[in-house]
Amino acid sequence: MALLELSVVQFKNYAESRFQFDSGINCIVGDNGSGKTNLLDAIYYLAMTKSAFQAVDQQNIRQSDDFFRLEGVFEHEAQPFKIYCALQTGQKKIFKVENKPVERLSEHIGRVPLVLVKPDDSYQLNEGSEQRRAFFDHVMSQISQPYLNSLLRYNHALKQRNQLLKQFAEKHWVDHDLLTVYDQVLLTEGHSIAQARSEFMQTFEPVFVQFYRNIADKQEPISLTYASHFADPEFATAFKAARPKDLAMARTTQGIHKDDFGFALQGLPLKKFGSQGQQKSFAIALKLAQFEVLRQAKGEKPLLLLDDIFDKLDDKRIAKLMEMMASGTFGQVWMTDARPERSHKLLKKVTASKRFFYIRQGACEQVEQG
């Protein structure tokens, strides 16, 4: 997979810019706040149908304008294809592939496999179990449409059921038949989700462990764990038995929305016992493992977006990453850096073709083949 051309119109701080990307390494440089991360986000948007940073979709529209438009020319097995996205204030988002409207946005997920490494990965992945679930859901959704559909159905039913529980609590009245309708969806979809997650961990863990050891340069016994209510073969009974508790708490207390992906170092939870460095290695190894499992599943290299990694990683880990880059582990790469000299220097040993984009106030000032 490759992105050859990108047009960014009134997206975040960009007025109107066109980019022709290198099939190797694209280095986005410019001052703080110039729009480097925004450019990565535009790429992410075309792959994932939403921003990686801005949860309020309308706020991706440039402040002084009332719509944004993104157009990318991608290439898959030597065949170019176009992805188009436009959003106008107060209207529904328009998403097209090869000029054909995408009926359901979720169908688009996975068409352009992509990995984004961002500065707060380490914090997020080590902190909350919700973020870790989100990470695995994000990876698995890119690989499997059935998984994504189950997840959407589950989450929707969960939202409805929780709302229903709240209403019952307020009205002091219960419609057990209606709850049962939602229970059925949660149990069916939850079961396939838990099974898919557990199977996925089998493939993911060895890949992850290998990357962790490479990055940390140590043979530390690191492991991933996955815990789910559904591991219990009698879970359907337990779920039904929890109804009085659900009614009392006015929310669904059991299910895959409580699953936990854990990380352990020598059997101890990383969050509590890992050093800063170990936690960083861990986050980057997760992202690299994501790259590798996506590559295996898709039979092609995902796009790799590296935001500000030189600021966040120490020299040793940067060196490891540059080694991988030099040995051709990755395909098309975008990396941002506020210090062009540093990027030039670090990329010197990498023989892949390189292009530098100098960004200033939401516009590309200069392009340099390096």
Added chain:
Amino acid sequence: MMQFSSKLIEEAVAQIAKLPGIGKKTALRLALHLLKQDEPFTQTLAEALLRLRREIQYCQVCHHISDAPTCSICQNSQRDRSLLCVVESSQDVLAIESTAQYKGIYHVLGGIISPIEGISPADIQIDSLLSRFPSPEIKEVIFALSATMEGDTTTFYITKKLKPFEVKVSTIARGIPIGSELEYADEITLGRSIIGRTEYE
């Protein structure tokens, strides 16, 4: 913001633009069109709208829009009373009628169950549907609700409630794309759907 030189136009445009699918620009075009016609044209239009709103009734049996206490479909002795098709809105009845493939009778729920939107079973015509049972005539209930999770939930819920009456239950074949509403399915699809319905367990 659009600038109008006339308060009267501004008011009319604001009202017309409240209709679904009509933006300010279209509203303005419609308002100017009315001004180009003779006065009786607008008079007749306004009266028709007022009468529609004031005199329309909902069928006491099936809740479809009607000119009389019982709608023309429920009154029609040619209709097959062994088939009952459950739909969300009167618009769905009109869509199915226009296919001329279905000869049974209807029940219009007036919505589908969605706690998030504050719509519970009590807010739609479920009780009145159940009160049509046990029925000496109705042999089969066909659910033609939208292919969304809310549509599924409603179908499933009512099916549970119909259990004691031992009536055959079916759903229309899903030739309709997921997520789309019934009213967007083209007529051929809908007609075929009713013929190719599947039994519901």
